[in-house]
Amino acid sequence: MSDYRGRIAPSPTGLLHVGHARTFAQAAERAKRAHGQLIFRIEDLDAQRCRDEFAQMSMEDCRWLGFAWSEGPDVVGPFGPYIQSQRIKYYSEIWKQLHATGLIYPCDKSRKDVERALVAPHIEDEQEPIFPIELRPDKNHGNNATEPGNQNWRFRIPLGEEIKFHDELQSAQSFTAGKDFGDFLIWRKDGFPSYELAVVADDHAMKITEVVRGADLLLSTARQILLYRALNWTPPQWAHVPLVTDAQGQRLAKRTHGLSIQELREKGITAEAVLTAPLKILSN
Numbered sequence: 001m002s003d004y005r006g007r008i009a010p011s012p013t014g015l016l017h018v019g020h021a022r023t024f025a026q027a028a029e030r031a032k033r034a035h036g037q038l039i040f041r042i043e044d045l046d047a048q049r050c051r052d053e054f055a056q057m058s059m060e061d062c063r064w065l066g067f068a069w070s071e072g073p074d075v076v077g078p079f080g081p082y083i084q085s086q087r088i089k090y091y092s093e094i095w096k097q098l099h100a101t102g103l104i105y106p107c108d109k110s111r112k113d114v115e116r117a118l119v120a121p122h123i124e125d126e127q128e129p130i131f132p133i134e135l136r137p138d139k140n141h142g143n144n145a146t147e148p149g150n151q152n153w154r155f156r157i158p159l160g161e162e163i164k165f166h167d168e169l170q171s172a173q174s175f176t177a178g179k180d181f182g183d184f185l186i187w188r189k190d191g192f193p194s195y196e197l198a199v200v201a202d203d204h205a206m207k208i209t210e211v212v213r214g215a216d217l218l219l220s221t222a223r224q225i226l227l228y229r230a231l232n233w234t235p236p237q238w239a240h241v242p243l244v245t246d247a248q249g250q251r252l253a254k255r256t257h258g259l260s261i262q263e264l265r266e267k268g269i270t271a272e273a274v275l276t277a278p279l280k281i282l283s284n
Contacts, residue, residue, distance in 0.1 A: 004036025005209045008062060008069065009199075011043045012054035015260035016061050018274060018282060019214070019244035025275050026241050027212035028067045039206055040072030042083045043199070045192050055083070061261040065271045071206075079206040084198055091193040094201045094231070095148055095186070098155070101230050104186055106142040106151045109135050131182035133159065153187035155196075155226065163222040168239040170215060175222035184223050196220060200227045203236060210237040244279070259283065 008024045010016060031038040040059065044050040059074060071077025081087060098104050109131075131154065142153075157177040164174045175181065185194040193201070199220075203211060211221075218240050228235040259282060264274055269282060 001037070002035045003209060004031060004034035005039060005207050006031040006036060006212055007039040007041055007203070007206065007208050008067065009041040009043050010058040011046065012051055012058055013046055013049040014054060015262050016058050017261065018259045018279065021065055021261055021274050022244055023212070023214050023241045024062060024067060025065065030210065030212055030239065037071070038067070038069040039077070039208065040069040040082060041202060041206070042073055044083060044085045045198055047192070057262060064265065065274065084202065087202065088192070090205065091198055091201055092147070094197060095193070097231055098186060099145065102139065102143070103156050103230050104153050105137055105156060106145065107154045108151060131184070133178065136183060148187045150189050150191070152185055152189045154183040155186050157181070157183055157226065163225055165221060165225060165238060167218070168237060170218065170240050173218060175219060181219060181223060196223050196227060200224050204233050208236050210239060212239045212241065215240040215243055
C-alpha cells in the first residue's frame with residue numbers, strides 16, 4: 001500500500017449521471033494504479049437541494065459501477081465523519097484559523113449588489129460574478145469577530161498575482177487573481193462554509209494526496225490553492241478530467257434525463273457500457 005489517497009465526493013442534489021460515473025472511474029483507477037486508498041465523501045452542505053436518498057443512491061450506484069473505497073459513510077475510517085453536514089464544528093475551527101491570518105472579512109453585499117457594481121464585462125464562473133475591488137472593506141474590518149455569525153465572509157485575494165499549478169491531465173494552468181476570480185466566499189450567512197473552504201478543509205484532514213474531479217473545477221483549484229497557502233498546508237496534486245458532453249457540446253447535468261445511472265440500470269445497461277459506450281448508444 002502506497003501513501004496515495006484519492007477520493008470520490010458526490011454532492012447529493014440529484015441522481016448521478018454518466019459524467020459523474022466516468023470522472024469517478026478515473027479517480028478509482030488512479031488510486032488503484034498507485035496501490036493507494038480511495039475515500040468516499042458526501043458533500044451535502046447545500047441544505048435546500050441535498051437529500052439523504054440521493055446520498056444513498058450515489059453510494060449504491062458507485063458500488064454497482066465496481067468502485068471500492070476503504071473509507072466512507074458506510075466504511076469506518078480514521079478521518080470521519082465522511083458526510084460534510086456532520087463536520088460543521090470542524091469547519092468553524094478552520095474559519096478561526098483563517099480569521100487569525102487577517103485574510104478574510106465579513107461582507108454584507110448581496111449578489112445583486114455585486115452585479116450592480118460591475119462596470120465592465122467579466123468572465124464569470126457558474127457560481128457568482130467577480131467581486132468588485134471597490135466593494136472590499138479596509139483590512140481591519142471584522143478583526144474583532146470570534147465566530148462567523150449570520151453574515152457572509154470572503155477571502156481577500158492577492159490582486160494581480162498569477163496562481164499557477166500543474167494538472168496531471170490538463171498540464172500547466174494559470175489564473176490571475178482579480179481578473180479570473182475575485183474575493184470569494186468562504187462562509188455563508190446561513191451558517192455553512194462555502195464549497196471552497198469545506199473541500200480544502202476535508203481534503204487536508206483526510207490526507208488526500210491527489211484530487212481527481214471534473215475540468216469545470218479548474219478555476220476553483222486556483223482559489224483553493226490560496227486557502228492552502230493561507231493555512232500553511234501542502235496542497236494535493238490535481239487531475240481534472242475532461243467533461244462528458246452531449247450532442248450539443250453541453251456538459252451533462254443532474255437534470256439530464258435518460259443518462260442517470262439509475263435510469264440506465266433500469267434499462268439493463270451494464271456497468272461497463274455506462275463507463276465506455278458512446279452517449280448516443282446510451283441515450284437510445
